[in-house]
Amino acid sequence: MPIPESIVSFYLRTRLWLGKKRYGTFSPSVVRVSSTRLIKGPCFPAELEGLRFVTQHTTIPVPRVHRTYPANEGRVYIEMDYIKGDTLQEVWRNPNFTSTNKQAVINEVASYIDQLRQLTPPQEGVVASAELGECYDIRVGSWPFGPFKTVNEFHDFLRGTIPIEDTTKVYGEAVTKCHERSGSYYRTCFTHADIAKRNIIVRDGKVAGIVDWQFSGWFPEYWDYTKAFYTLYNIPDWYNGLKEVMRRYDDELDAERVLWKRFDQPGDLLRTRYYGGSRNG
Known part of the structure; x- marks a missing residue:
């Protein structure tokens, strides 16, 4: 009962x-x-x-x-x-946490991201949660969105449904360069989508846990890389370390930075269209 x-x-x-x-x-x-x-x-x-x-x-x-x-x-x-340890954010500036310690943790995080990238999506090209439902990512908005059948559909949503032929006029060439690529250009990878020091728990100089999977799901292969830079904080040694060990997507990062500035959180701005004016509408 x-x-x-x-x-x-x-x-x-x-x-x-x-x-x-x-x-x-x-x-x-x-x-x-x-x-x-x-x-x-x-x-x-x-x-x-x-x-x-x-x-x-x-x-x-x-x-x-x-x-x-x-x-x-x-x-x-x-x-x-509850994973015991300290966040990487807490120990990063500790003088006892050496550059060798930092690089070891960055390498370990990169190996875990590689594990995610090796997973096979249940449907190639889909942008969705682990079980093909709605995603959630504060970069996109305050409410769940999708799922999308293709990366092109997702890109269209990120642009606010601006037609690709008008994208250069509205956002510039950086966005057009990435979004005009065919739907099969980008693999779909399982993604944490918030690789930040506050979400990495360390203990005895090693990664004890990666937490906060609220933004996770199947996303275009560049999403973990670009989302790592979606922050107000500039910490050169952290970002330089990530650039050395992660596959870089510089064109996509340029495009995303334009969208962050010009049309960030499109889900909130398009919510009336997709949800009828309310979450349950």
Whole structure:
């Protein structure tokens, strides 16, 4: 017999309250609830799908999902492992964290990204969550988007549906150069989409975990590279290290930087067209 939703909700609220009292709040959406677990939420389904998919198909150290709790609008609270260690962001400027330590971590992260890139998509060209549902990425907007059957459809969305023949006039040649390529030009790769120091947990000089898979899914092969630069912070040694170990997509980064400046978060601006003026419209 299933447990009534009201009891599940009360149990969740109680655990979150006790966790905050004992451990404080990691972030508005993350609460540590025991020595080995935390609860994150509410999350869009793409994050849950991504965690389970990566756990099943790679050796990347990610939090293991233990259970979920329903939330509003199809979201979920995810109870997962708490990974002990410090974020790379916390230790990066520590004088005891040497350039050798930094390079070793960057190399390790690159090897994990390579594992993601070797995974075979269930449908070539699709831009979608791990299970071919809606994606979520703050670069695109505040709400889930897609899925898209082809990379060209995704690019069209990023441009705000501006026809490719008008793209140079609106955005310049950098965007046209990448978006006019045929749909088969770009492979679809599984992508974390937020490779930032705050999402890398280190312990004893090694990567203990990669967290925050909320933006993960099947994206054009350049997406992990360009998204790594989607930030207000300029940390030369970090970005130079990534450029040395990741496959570079300089043309695509140029195009994305134009779109970040001219038409960032297109999903929010096009929401009326795609969602009828409301999330459930």
